[in-house]
Amino acid sequence: MAKTIAVTGKGGVGKTVVSALLVRLLVESGKGAVLAVDADPNLNLNTALGVEVEETVGDVREEGADRAAEIPGGMAKAEFLRLRVQQALVEADGFDLLAMGRPEGPGCYCFANSILRACVDQLSKQYAYVVMDCEAGLEHLSRRTAGDVDLLIILSDLSRRGMDTAVRVVELTKELETKVRNVRFAFTRVRDGVPEPLLAAAREAGLPEPLLIPEDPEIASLDAQGKPLVGVAAGGPVLEGVKQLLEAGLE
Numbered sequence: 071m072a073k074t075i076a077v078t079g080k081g082g083v084g085k086t087v088v089s090a091l092l093v094r095l096l097v098e099s100g101k102g103a104v105l106a107v108d109a110d111p112n113l114n115l116n117t118a119l120g121v122e123v124e125e126t127v128g129d130v131r132e133e134g135a136d137r138a139a140e141i142p143g144g145m146a147k148a149e150f151l152r153l154r155v156q157q158a159l160v161e162a163d164g165f166d167l168l169a170m171g172r173p174e175g176p177g178c179y180c181f182a183n184s185i186l187r188a189c190v191d192q193l194s195k196q197y198a199y200v201v202m203d204c205e206a207g208l209e210h211l212s213r214r215t216a217g218d219v220d221l222l223i224i225l226s227d228l229s230r231r232g233m234d235t236a237v238r239v240v241e242l243t244k245e246l247e248t249k250v251r252n253v254r255f256a257f258t259r260v261r262d263g264v265p266e267p268l269l270a271a272a273r274e275a276g277l278p279e280p281l282l283i284p285e286d287p288e289i290a291s292l293d294a295q296g297k298p299l300v301g302v303a304a305g306g307p308v309l310e311g312v313k314q315l316l317e318a319g320l321e
């Protein structure tokens with residue numbers, strides 16, 4: 071059974087950077103196959119990992135209705151969708167990547183959707199680790215049909231809005247049907263310490279003791295050059311911070 075790690079937090083706090091570096095560390099650890107899931111409809115995990123995505127699970131769903139007539143004779147629709155999800159999977163160097171794409175509309179419980187969800191859950195079981203770059207709303211987690219989250223990583227930058235989202239996420243975990251085994255929390259893009267009111271808000275919300283991930287000019291530089299952020303130098307401060315998140319959280 072795969073160990074699932076989900077990365078959440080407000081927009082721009084560094085979820086994608088952290089997710090990409092988690093993938094790198096897990097691949098480097100050599101402890102088993104890694105599936106990276108881009109659960110953010112804006113698709114940016116692939117760029118951070120330096121991988122091209124041609125198709126998303128959302129695309130497979132959209133085409134479902136249009137292409138029903140093309141399903142080869144004798145093939146059940148469920149089987150067809152399973153095959154198409156397999157095709158959307160990108161095989162990269164040391165890991166695979168699946169992009170979820172646009173989510174279904176609220177309250178959409180159509181046939182294709184429930185099958186697609188089951189396909190993704192089924193696929194996840196073939197890996198030792200699944201890393202999910204999520205939206206803040208935990209939409210994707212709340213839709214999972216099976217499988218718990220072994221490690222939920224909540225990130226906040228040094229803004230009040232970042233903290234508000236972190237608090238909402240930790241509250242949401244209590245309502246989810248999906249079981250969350252372990253929660254880790256980090257402040258990201260830290261320059262010189264964290265303002266006391268943010269530390270107090272984190273404590274009050276019952277967030278775990280924060281780790282600090284510094285603002286790193288190397289990330290900014292790679293980003294500006296359009297290079298994959300996963301390529302930061304070994305021993306760099308952000309990579310070390312992500313290593314701590316993993317070590318503390320995935321025992």
Ligand SMILES: Nc1ncnc2c1ncn2[C@@H]1O[C@H](COP(=O)(O)OP(=O)(O)OP(=O)(O)O)[C@@H](O)[C@H]1O
Pocket residue numbers: 079080081082083084085086087088110112114258259283284285286287289290293308
């Ligand atoms: N530790 C860091 N040091 C320097 N720059 C960083 C750091 N973390 C993230 N960034 C930069 O901040 C921006 C946002 O980071 P990232 O895309 O990882 O955030 P995100 O939470 O995934 O955002 P979104 O919600 O828009 O997907 C990027 O331009 C990234 O290069």
Ligand SMILES: [Mg+2]
Pocket residue numbers: 085086087110114115203
């Ligand atoms: Mg992102």
